[in-house]
Amino acid sequence: MADAPAPARRIDGKSFAERLRERVASAAARLEADHGVKPGLAVVIVGEDPASQIYVRNKGEQTVAAGMRSDTHRLAETTTQDELLGLIARLNADRGIHGVLVQMPLPAHIDSAAVLDAIDPDKDVDGFHVVNAGRLAVGLPGLVPCTPQGSILLLKDALGDLSGLHAVVVGRSNIVGKPMAQLLLAENCTVTIAHSRTRDLAAVCRQADILVAAVGRPEMIRGDWIKPGATIIDVGINRVPSSDPAKAAEGRTRVVGDVAFKEAEAVAGAITPVPGGVGPMTIACLLANTYVAACRAAGVEPERLD
């Protein structure tokens, strides 16, 4: 019997993100030393969702570690839309704040689209505002969504030039799937966007040199959906019951991606793990966007971070 091919290389997003954060920190230090500008990020969280609280705390700590100002605004679940819009207006006007992020999801009584629309596009470090989506679509400089940007950095590090490769993006959200497709197109990939209504999704995925999974369904992408040697970017972060039944009974959970990792690892050429893949890149790119927004506000050309 022929030997099984070597398992896929694991793309280490955690250490790549650490290096990116170091580059952001030294660029931010030079911006402060040479121009007296310290980049400032305001994060707004509404309600008590425990997972969101953890993300927000991590963002705050990493922002400070990068030598930037971090303000966290924790608002009660019962905060009205007008109160939230009032805070955003104050942050938009605050010259010491260069990035404004409103943690999603918001409580059901708040219109998320109206909130995103209220953020000054030049402070929209999530890249979620329609103005930034439009800039990305037509190739104008703007602020690019963090998870897709982080995924592109990992892909270019793994593969070099992406020109001519067939990229399949599974998922069509405004925050990951669509901007990811735009960025891959800008890298000269041939791009397919697949989604829940795609016919024979497995066959579409099998065409991919680059497969980006951004569906939010635990381990949906199976090993036999993957072209041998393909590069897999797993954007999913799904909490599922612990695989140990005793721990699961106690309510313990583990985090898995949208890709069945063990199966995929046996077929792919390279793959991002979950955790330790795309997730840490999201926060590093948020800090990079905050630095870029601060440079532009000061009329200073940002240093290259890649």
Ligand SMILES: Nc1nc(=O)c2c([nH]1)NC[C@@H]1CN(c3ccc(C(=O)N[C@@H](CCC(=O)O)C(=O)O)cc3)C=[N+]21
């Ligand atoms: N306005 C807004 N912007 C966001 O960027 C945003 C948001 N709302 N709402 C929630 C999601 C989620 N998100 C993550 C960022 C980093 C990790 C991360 O670093 N994860 C680690 C740890 C994962 C774990 O163990 O839980 C990893 O993947 O290795 C995860 C999730 C940003 N989000």
